[in-house]
Amino acid sequence: MGLAYKRLDPTGDDGFACCAAQMFLASGEGVVFRGALGPWFRADSKQFHLDAPAAKALLEVVIREYRDKHEGKAPTQLFIHAKSxxxxxxxxxxxxxxxxxxxxxxxxIADGRDSLKLFRPAKYPVLRGTALVYQDNEAFLWTSGYVPRLDTYIGPETPNPLIVRVQKGTCPLEQVLSDVMGLTKINFNSCLHNDRLPVTIRFADAVGDVILGAPQTGEPKLPFKFYV
Structure with missing residues (x-):
């Protein structure tokens, strides 16, 4: 599940933003849910944070949709991806x-382009999928780089890593990194071999534009295909 936010007035001071959640199943199928409108943007940290009631209401809708698709069963694991x-x-x-x-x-999942550069003494740069683990719950992950199967690097410059941090809950970091790598390959709106960002993060701004342009009232869930 990816969290998407869009500020109503990026130049204003009220911090009001619209929130949405994107649920992606193992099949690659996705659904987008309208969340609450509220003062989610924090000017001091430049990040978005829901309050407890809004977070509870949003996840309730996601769990309900999952149950509808899986004969009433709840998910065993639920990963929430966010830039904040x-x-x-x-x-x-x-x-x-x-x-x-x-x-x-x-x-x-944050952009690590200003944190670290990794150079490889070879014709091509660092291999796609390289991870540099520097804490038990945190690592640099190169989702773009040299792909041996293609024998090339699809990119214009030295690849930049993502910072992947398991901030809440418990899960092996290796599994989280593997999931992020897989989610870089289900951008069905592109013919790229892979995207640098996982789909849960890549479409945050795009989905935000759509939900912001729609009436600010209760809205039914929509299949992800309507946003690509």
């Missing part, structure tokens, strides 16, 4: 709506 960190208040809201059998994991 997860505050304790909003995380309490997410956990409040998760059933007991569902393990919820919060993963922050």
């Amino acid at each position: 960190s997860f505050q304790d208040e909003e995380w309490r809201g997410f956990l409040a709506s998760a059933p007991p059998e569902t393990s919820v994991v919060g993963v922050q």
Whole structure:
């Protein structure tokens, strides 16, 4: 599940933003849900954070849709991807709506282009899929780079890493990194071999534009194909 936000007035000071969630199943199928409108943008951190009731309400809708597609069964694991960190208040809201059998994991995915460059003494740059783990729950991950199968690097410059951080919940970092790599290959609106960003993060701004352009009232869930 990816969290998407869009500010109503990027030049204003009220911080009001529209929120949406994108749920992606193992099959690659996705659904977009309209979340709450509220003062989610924090000017001090330049990040978005829901309050507990909004987080609870949003995840309830996602879980309900998942149950509808899986004969009433709840997911065993639910990963929430966001560019922002997860505050304790909003995380309490997410956990409040998760059933007991569902393990919820919060993963922050940030751009690491200004943090680290990795050079490889060869004709081509670092291999796609390289990970540099520097904490038990955090790593640099190169989702773009040299692909041996294609025997080339599809890119114009030295690849930049993502910073992948398991901030809430418990899950092996290796599994999270593997999931992020897989999610860079389901951008069905492109003929690229892979995208640098996982689909949960790539479409945050695009989905935000769509939900912001729609009436700010309750809205039914929509299949992800309507946004690509």
